[in-house]
Amino acid sequence: MRPFLTRRQMLQQCGTGIGILGLAGVLADDSSLVSSGHAAVRQVMPGPTVARPPHFAPRAKRFIHLYMNGGPSQVDTFDYKPALKKYAGQRPKEVDIKTLRKTSELMDSPWKFQRQGQSGLWVSELFPHVAQCVDDICMMHSMHTNIPEHAAALLMMNVGSIQPNRPALGAWLGYGLGTENQNLPGFVVLCHRGKPRPEGVSWSNSFLPGIHSGVFVDTHNLDPKTVLLNIQNSHLATKQQRAQLDLLQRMNRLHLERLQKEAVLEARIESMELAFRMQFAAPEVFDLRRETQATLDLYGIREEPSFTDADNSGGRPFGGFAEGCLLARRLSERGVRMVQLAFAPDIPWDDHEDIFNHARRARDCDRAIAALLKDLKARGLLDETLVLWGGEFGRTPVNDKSGGTPGRDHNHVGFTVWMAGGGVQGGMTYGKTDDFGFRAVEEPIHVHDLHATILHLMGLDHERLTFRHSGRDFRLTDIQGNVVDGIFA
Numbered sequence: 001m002r003p004f005l006t007r008r009q010m011l012q013q014c015g016t017g018i019g020i021l022g023l024a025g026v027l028a029d030d031s032s033l034v035s036s037g038h039a040a041v042r043q044v045m046p047g048p049t050v051a052r053p054p055h056f057a058p059r060a061k062r063f064i065h066l067y068m069n070g071g072p073s074q075v076d077t078f079d080y081k082p083a084l085k086k087y088a089g090q091r092p093k094e095v096d097i098k099t100l101r102k103t104s105e106l107m108d109s110p111w112k113f114q115r116q117g118q119s120g121l122w123v124s125e126l127f128p129h130v131a132q133c134v135d136d137i138c139m140m141h142s143m144h145t146n147i148p149e150h151a152a153a154l155l156m157m158n159v160g161s162i163q164p165n166r167p168a169l170g171a172w173l174g175y176g177l178g179t180e181n182q183n184l185p186g187f188v189v190l191c192h193r194g195k196p197r198p199e200g201v202s203w204s205n206s207f208l209p210g211i212h213s214g215v216f217v218d219t220h221n222l223d224p225k226t227v228l229l230n231i232q233n234s235h236l237a238t239k240q241q242r243a244q245l246d247l248l249q250r251m252n253r254l255h256l257e258r259l260q261k262e263a264v265l266e267a268r269i270e271s272m273e274l275a276f277r278m279q280f281a282a283p284e285v286f287d288l289r290r291e292t293q294a295t296l297d298l299y300g301i302r303e304e305p306s307f308t309d310a311d312n313s314g315g316r317p318f319g320g321f322a323e324g325c326l327l328a329r330r331l332s333e334r335g336v337r338m339v340q341l342a343f344a345p346d347i348p349w350d351d352h353e354d355i356f357n358h359a360r361r362a363r364d365c366d367r368a369i370a371a372l373l374k375d376l377k378a379r380g381l382l383d384e385t386l387v388l389w390g391g392e393f394g395r396t397p398v399n400d401k402s403g404g405t406p407g408r409d410h411n412h413v414g415f416t417v418w419m420a421g422g423g424v425q426g427g428m429t430y431g432k433t434d435d436f437g438f439r440a441v442e443e444p445i446h447v448h449d450l451h452a453t454i455l456h457l458m459g460l461d462h463e464r465l466t467f468r469h470s471g472r473d474f475r476l477t478d479i480q481g482n483v484v485d486g487i488f489a
Contacts, residue, residue, distance in 0.1 A: 049186055049211055051178040054459025059423025059488070060386035061180070062332045063173065063458065065340040066325075066369060068361075069154070069196045070349030073109075073395035073408050074416035075437040076358055079141050080113040080122035083435040084397055095398050095438050099409045100148050101352065103398040106436060107406055110356065119427030126362035129370035135427040136373060136382065137420045138487045142431025142440035145393055145447050148410035150347055151198050153392035156447050160476045164201040167208045167467075169451060170338035172476045174212035175467065176460045180335030184285065187214040187338045188331055190324045194218065194345030203340070207469040214340070217286075219324050224287040285330050288323060299326050299371040322368035329375050332385055349391055353403020373420055386422025386457050391415070397436045414440040417450070423457050425489045445484055452481035457488075 075081050088108040095106060111124045117134040130137075145153050152162040159166040167175070170187035179186030189196075189203045195216060196202065203214025284290070288301070296302075299322045321343060328339045343349070343365055351357045369389065376382040394415025395408035414433040420426060432442035452462040455476065462481050466473040 049174070049178050049182060051180050052176070054177060055461045055464055056459055058459025059384075059457045060421065061384045061458075062336065063170075063338045063386045063422070063454065064328050064332055064372070064388070065169075065338070066328075066365075066372075066387065066389045067157075067196065067340055067342045067344075068349050068365075068389065068391040069342055069344045070150070070347030070351075071153075071391040071393045071395055071410060071415070072349045072361070073351070073355065073358060074141070074411075074414070074433070075395070075397050076109045076111055076355065076408075077124050077126055077362070077416065078122070078139055078418065079416045079433060079437050080124075081109075081397065081433075081435065081437040084108040084437070087436070091398065092436075094434055095396075095436050097413070097438060099396055099411065101400050101402055101409045103396055103400050103409050105399055106397055107355075107399040107408070110406075111359075117427060121427065121429065126358060127366045127369075129367045130373075133370050133373045133420070136377065137418050137426055138424045139416060139418045139429040140431055140445055140450075140484075140487065141414075141416050141429055141433055142442060142444045143390070143394070143415045143417050143447070143450070144440045144444055145412045148393060148412040150350070150392065150410075153410075153412060154196075154198055154202065154347075157392045158202040159204075159206070160448060160451055160478060164198065164204075165206060166474070167206040167212070167476070168203045168214060169454070169476060170203060170214050170340065171205045171208050171212040172455070172465060173337050173458060173460075175208050176455075176465045177337060177458065179337045184282070184331065184334060184336055185215040186336060187212065187340075188336055189214045189216045189340045189342065190219050190327055191216070191342040191344045192218065192320055192324060193220045196342035196344035197346050207474070208467055214338075217327075219320070219327065222286060222288060222323055222327075224283040285334055286327065288326060288330075291326065295326070295375065298375060299323075300367045301326065321365050322371070325368040325372040326375075329372055329379075329381075332376075333379065333381055351395070352400050352407045352409060354405045355395075355407050356405075376421065382421040384422065386424065386454065387420045388417060388454070389419075390417025397438055411438065414438055419487065423489055424487050428487070430484065430487050443484075443486065446480065448477045448481035449484055452477050453484045453487070456483045456485075 075084060084106055085108045087106050089105050091105050109124065111126050113122045113124050114131075115121065116123045116131040119135050121134040121137070121139060123131040123134060145156050146162055147153060155162055155164055159168050168187070174186040187203065200216075203216060205211070205213035288296070301322050321341070324341045328341050331339050343361070349358070349361055373382065373387065376385055376387070393410055393412040396411045398409070400407040400409040414437065430443060431440060431445055433439060434441050455462045455465060462475060462477045462483075466475045
């Protein structure tokens with residue numbers, strides 16, 4: 001007689017083990033077995049993650065957010081202001097604005113700007129590779145947000161609120177549209193060597209069903225077998241896993257029927273199903289060795305990839321921002337609805353004390369960002385993939401001398417983001433800051449407007465995408481937001 005298995009032992013050996021409960025936000029739905037290249041792969045029946053029709057014809061099917069955590073300086077990157085040179089060392093009344101720290105006089109950018117592409121958009125020498133793509137980019141120079149403080153501004157950009165109690169943008173997209181690939185999460189967050197601030201609340205489902213929460217992946221040392229923990233079972237063959245998981249799921253569903261409604265248990269049931277299917281899909285999508293050498297060269301990834309923590313001599317190890325950009329393309333082309341790639345951990349663009357650190361930050365991401373745009377375009381994916389670049393706010397044109405060297409303080413009243421693909425008009429600018437790049441003065445765009453525009457490009461009406469919670473119909477844009485249709489192709 002076989003020894004009796006406790007419920008805990010069954011969970012440890014079943015399909016994905018107890019570790020998958022950490023994937024409670026990565027959920028799938030009921031399905032039935034079909035034969036395929038892998039034994040017992042599931043065919044998904046209609047459920048909460050299956051792709052659903054949008055409110056109207058979308059311009060984009062997928063969304064990639066290149067998140068520059070910490071707030072890059074608009075006047076040193078994409079918002080050229082020649083008046084900074086003319087009035088450097090002065091403090092005219094237009095810039096006598098109270099900010100987070102005490103600031104002094106106007107400071108010219110230490111980097112040169114040139115017109116680029118057929119459109120002639122101004123780009124700093126910090127981004128020579130992105131400069132090659134400006135004809136596909138729409139510069140949005142009139143962004144503004146609520147508070148010049150990282151936690152609040154990061155939350156506003158991620159969840160549409162300065163409080164950590166709302167669903168993330170990616171969760172709303174999953175709730176509204178489902179996902180095109182039932183074997184992968186609908187919302188993936190990538191970062192290198194740690195998590196971007198303020199961590200989990202930035203990709204939380206909050207009060208939306210747990211199935212729509214984001215899945216975080218640290219791209220450091222990208223071994224496809226271990227990049228997502230606890231989805232491989234070394235004890236049981238696939239058919240045995242399937243039989244054992246089916247038994248466990250029936251037990252859970254009987255328990256769920258008795259409870260009537262239990263969101264955590266529903267999330268657990270569905271996460272187990274997705275984790276089971278991810279055994280086959282995840283190792284493939286995270287295996288960058290499947291890419292051609294030409295593609296690796298385009299992104300600036302070293303010739304012989306290694307899963308060790310190598311140094312940077314003679315090339316770069318797998319696991320940095322370049323690999324994140326390539327993964328964003330691989331995930332997106334396989335139907336993942338939203339990929340957020342954070343330039344982090346923490347808030348690296350926060351250069352109060354030495355603005356010259358921007359050169360290193362830009363060098364670490366410029367080539368890879370351009371490669372992503374070129375790669376998407378070459379594969380015919382850019383037209384249906386919306387790409388957003390930017391931070392939670394910008395930086396002041398006046399000097400922050402808190403570190404004794406030239407630096408820039410937080411600036412929430414005027415900064416730049418840019419978008420490409422997905423129905424956006426390339427080679428254009430929208431909005432304007434004042435002569436010094438401090439305050440948005442023409443066609444101002446609040447973060448709520450940006451979110452409304454992203455949803456619209458994805459085929460969703462931000463006023464109709466609601467969820468009833470605590471007696472109120474919540475939405476991503478709260479009670480605000482206007483679609484910026486002036487940027488549409």
